[in-house]
Amino acid sequence: MANKMETLAKQQKGFLGIESARNNVGITVSYWESLEAIKSWKQDSEHLLAQQNGRTQWYNWYHVRICKVEREYDFKSK
Template sequence: MKPPYYAVIFTSKQTQYVKGYSEMAQIMKSLAKKQPGFIDIESSRSEIGITVSYWETLEAIKNWKENLDHQTAQKLGKEKWYSWYTVRICKVEKEYSFQSS
């Protein structure tokens, strides 16, 4: 990824009701990858879940939020799967990384 680009940081705490969550998460990941402006996604879950998706523009993020299938998943998340969540949108201006050989 070459900056600048945008990161959507989604942190969440699940309820005890998780039936169907993993399947929906996979569907949303596959759908997001097809969206114009999508770059990549990274996710981890233990006590708190953190998913970071990367996008070319703020408009691409807005379009993803308004996607009807994504809105259905958001509704189910609020009704069933999450006790809380926070979304943060950040502009990435610089990045660097390390990888051992």
């Protein structure tokens, strides 16, 4: 389902990118150009179905955080 949702998200207006890590804990961060784009994604019918399945089948809990990225930088060793 995660791969399906990523493919679907990439087709949405305002989608900028996604990062994901899955081991004992799964974390997915998606990037959107506006709050309106986030609201639209939240209301997508296939995404709503995936959210419902998450509540009933896959997760005991989850946490959503909506943030604005003010600055970004990274470091890579040689």
